[in-house]
Amino acid sequence: MTSGRNSRRLTILAVGAALVLAGCDSPTNGDAAPTGGPSTTPSSAPDVPTGYDPCTDIPQSLLDAERLRSKDKDDSDASGVKWRGCVWNQPDGYSPAIRTTNLTVDMVRDKKFADTREYIVNGRRAISTRQVDEHPDAVCTINVEMKGGSLEFFLSNPPSRKNTGSLDTCELARTLAEKVVPTMPANV
Template identity: 45%
Template sequence: MRALSSVAVLVGTLVLAGCGSSEDPVVGSPTSTAVSGVAENVPTGIDPCNIPQDVLTSVTPGLRKGTTDDNTSRGPIKWRGCGYIVSDGYANSISLTNLTLDMLREKNFPGRELTIDGRTALVTHQDFDPTGVEGCVVNVQMRGGSLEFSVENSHGSSPKTKHLNACDIGVSMAEKVVPLIAPGS
């Protein structure tokens, strides 16, 4: 799961690198104090560390909770969630974040938008490692941020899932988990 936490940091770094303007300090730098419009805390309405096992298994047989309390902050941007893994397969984190879809759209990551259970979702394909680790991040709109599914699937060392597309995994996971979000969240 160490690679998964590096994925979250990399995604956070990529997202935050462009959030400041030429007059403003880069978010997360020692002289920066806030980002306009960023909620102070992550959204509520689902506990990403308590996804029912039957939901996990319905996404991929063998998917189980890995690490707990994957709490990361980068300046005012926060992630609160847990990691999930398939032994000899992919790693996935599910986190609440105060990153909004508008903030992510500003980064112009390659991807697409879709609707999952009535919520707008942004699916961005990201290669985290030039050696064959495919990455995808799916952010689903919530009040004050988003629910983020970050998938890392190695085509070389994930024998059970190397044939699967990371974004297909992320969207499938979101389709199963998003209905668990409390209405109005």
């Protein structure tokens, strides 16, 4: 069980590193930079949004309905990007990390990850992406807009998982987001 948690944490850290490294590329990717005005590249807030803590604010009844167990704290920092939240495990199913981050929906969109899709979750802008090239079908990330960042759903769903491995990971993540986001206060 511990090695599975360590594997999830390493995957999550790898995604964070990918975001940071992607940010090191030229914002124009070799094209001429715009002139005559300020940069439109979004910058991150100094800290994660406040007012919602996924570790304590997601109702236990929702976690029970999703069969999410084994909650572990899952905070990390990487070159100015911060994540604060927890990771759970569904027996023979998916494992979500749900964390607040100072990454905004616009910042995620600007990275141009594979299979990017935008939609609205409970009145908030959201974006889903497949950020792990080694396992694009088994991992999906959804960022839902918050003031100063987003609520991030990082879902791991290996095909070997008996209950959910044959299901689309981004659809599972979106369904989970649609259940969790309504528990957030409107002003965050």
